[in-house]
Amino acid sequence: MDAHTLTEARPAGGADPMAAQPPTFLESLLAAGLLIQTGVRGLYGRSAVFEGIADGLNAAFTRIGADQNAEVLRFPPAIGKDDFETSEYLKSFPQLAGTIHSFCGDDRGHRQLLARLEDKQDWTDQQQFTGVVMTPAACYPIYPVIGKRGPLPAEGKIVDVMSYCYRHEPSLEPTRMQLFRQREYVCLGSPERIVAFRELWMERGLAFGRALQLPVEVDVANDPFFGRGGKIVADSQRELKLKFELLIPVNDGAPPTACMSFNYHMDHFGALWHIGLHDGGVAHTGCVGFGIERLVLALLKHHGLDPARWPQAVRETLGGI
Amino acid sequence: MDAHTLTEARPAGGADPMAAQPPTFLESLLAAGLLIQTGVRGLYGRSAVFEGIADGLNAAFTRIGADQNAEVLRFPPAIGKDDFETSEYLKSFPQLAGTIHSFCGDDRGHRQLLARLEDKQDWTDQQQFTGVVMTPAACYPIYPVIGKRGPLPAEGKIVDVMSYCYRHEPSLEPTRMQLFRQREYVCLGSPERIVAFRELWMERGLAFGRALQLPVEVDVANDPFFGRGGKIVADSQRELKLKFELLIPVNDGAPPTACMSFNYHMDHFGALWHIGLHDGGVAHTGCVGFGIERLVLALLKHHGLDPARWPQAVRETLGGI
Structure with missing residues (x-):
């Protein structure tokens, strides 16, 4: 790694390359070859070791969700203009969309x-x-697809999705990438069904984090809604407890990072895409999202940069990586 | 699938929904739920069955390439502006870039x-x-990375990459998607090394296609270089036999589809990114690319839409899907 790369990876304010500062977490990841510079903040290549951990996490989420009878759907990392406009993402997060x-x-x-x-x-x-928009969250492509199929079954429905997502927020924090993968289980059904689904997955998320021997906590949260008006929406989201996050300290001297989120959308997506309940009402939806890169980074931060030397129980939880 | 979807999936000219025409291949794929409409031509969701075949192909390529000592690198589906400009992609294919x-x-x-x-x-x-450009081919991110590392080892180097790629060419042919995955082995070294690598993989590609019981042939080819000047470059590429493709008939009444390609770039990428040989010369490069979606579609076309009913030997070649 050359000097330019090192300087690039150091946050402004600590940019004196002559000072004998310890490397930042990002610098350590780059030096170890786990992440690879592309010259753009938040856009990195991944090594075989990094991808092995990501694969282990994905396989673990498949095992943990095996009882959910989820329909597996996979989409490329983009959606069409019409569905994107319908989603109202531009109302809330115009600054993040690509x-x-x-x-x-x-x-x-x-x-x-x-x-x-x-x-x-x-x-x-x-x-x-072109009429094509980068996927902002892995579950966005599925609502129009499910809406077109007609009313949900009586018991509701669970979908398993995974996708690279794009958000325009260049950052030197390795946990804030412009392109990253989200794995999600999405639940569609009655309000009670969604609330129970979210409760179940908050418990499972905490248990999984503890099995990985990570310092986890779950807290109420809000999304980064745009502009002055956005603060009101964010406050309301917190007050209604629509979003919880599983937090893990990852970045040097920064607040803990949301590595999973547990979301209740009420009837927002159901109404936008006419997703109907079995008995005629509008479906509510919720999702549990796993930030694959963030969880890999949390593991590397707390157990070290060489997975071969991680605690045996952690490696077994990830299927023996 | 509703009438609108059917009409969308039918090429112009055969668009009379009242005529009793057999479904097109794309219509059959959509009706079977293997691909899922998004409202944009060339942008589709994939079912669990489709992804299972894709995973089987990827695992097979890993097995076939196990003797290559390849370094596995994975990049998100985008590259930075500087690397994209350096690549000269805008000279050759401005119409395809995103x-x-x-x-x-x-x-x-x-x-x-x-x-x-x-x-x-x-x-x-x-x-x-934003300064971020969609990856046009899976190998593009690796050349600047390898170039920065200094001269290649004496025996050269092989890299294993896989990525979603974007090309702006909306089409009703299911084999021409705007977002699709390429798996590649990339070889960097002396001209002799690249030529031998390409020969080896043309043989392996043909053998793999035959093991999948597909009607394969390999032929010299050219890229779709832009504009009037592009024809001269394309003719030169054919004359120098820089590109070969493994072709399989997939689309209704259309020429066969390139499902793998075997490329010799001469010193194009080596010179652009200062990739040096062990003894000081400029490295030559070549790559073998597997079109994951195209190969899945070729299998579905020739063996039917239900992999459970495919010939046993084909399923075993894909690791028992």
Whole structure:
């Protein structure tokens, strides 16, 4: 790792490369080759060791959720414009969304583009929106799909999803990546069904965190709603206890990181996509989300950068990585 | 599946929903639930069965490549602006690239955005380029990483990558998705090393296709270089036999589909990212790419939509799916 890389990985304010400071957690991860620099904050490659831990976590969540009779659905990391607009994500988190744009011009436009590139000017002015938007959370693609199928079965429904998600929030904290994976179980049904589902998974999440010998706690939380108006929505979300998070200290000298979340959406998605209950009402929904990268990082932080030297019980909980 | 979905899935020209035409391959895949509509051409969800076949293929490629001593690297489906510009992808395929853009405004800008959305007008005019570009091919992220490490070992190097890739080419052919996975082995070293690597993998690719009981052939090919000037580059690529493809008939009444490709880049990437040979020259590179979705589709086309009823030998080749 060269000096430029080290400097890049050090937060502003501690940027004196001559000072004998201990490496930050991000610097240690990069030096060990577990994460790989791409020149963009929050965009990293992963080593085989990192991916092995991620695979172990995913397999463990499959085992823990085996009794949920979940339908497995997998989507690429993007959704269509219409579903994205319907989701009202732009109302709450316009700053985080990523839209995909492409060059749609002819030979002449192409020559302009290449000339700008050559002159080190901005060449993206000709890029046009493709109608495809990066997935902001792994469960977003499933609501329109389930809504189109007609009313839910009497017992409701559980879906198992996993996807890379995009959020535009460049950061030097390794736990805040621009592209990261979420594994989720999503529950659709009556309000009672969702509340019970969330209770069950808060218990399972805590038990899993303890089995991994991590210092876990669950607390009420809120999403980072945009702008001045967003504060009111966030306060209301906290007051109604719609979001809980499983927190683990990961970053140097920072508050603990949300590594799982347990969400009750009330009838928000059910109403937007006409997801109907068996008896005719609007379905409520909730989801439990596991931040795969954040959990890998929590394990590396607390048990060290070499999984071969982790406690045996932790390795067994992850299926023997 | 509703009538709208069926109409969407039928190519223009055969769009009369009253005519008693047999379903297209895409319609059959959607009706069987193997692929799931998102409202965008070339953007589909995948069922558990589809993903099981994809996993079987990936595991098989890992087994087939076990003797390659490959370094496993995994990247999210995007790369940084600087590496993307260096790659010269914009010179050859500006029409296929996808740049990610975000809203970077304030409360006032947000109100404008929401007003446009409310009025069903274009709301993307405030989106700004984030400096992150969708990965166009799975191997793109690795060249800058390897280049920064210093000269290659004397025997060269092989890297194992897998990633979702984006290409802006909306299509009704299920084999031409906007987001799809590529698994690749990438070889970096002397020209002789790359040529031998490519020969080996053409043999292995053909043998694997035959073990899957698919009608395979390998032929020289060219990439879809942009514009009028692109034809000259494409002709040169064919003449120099830089690209071979493993072809399988998949789409109704269309030419066979490239399901694997075997590429020799000469010193293109080595020169761009200063990848050095052990003895000081510029490294040559080559890669073998497996189109995961295309191979799944080829299997479904030739052996039927229910893998439980596929020939036993084919299922065993995929590790017993």
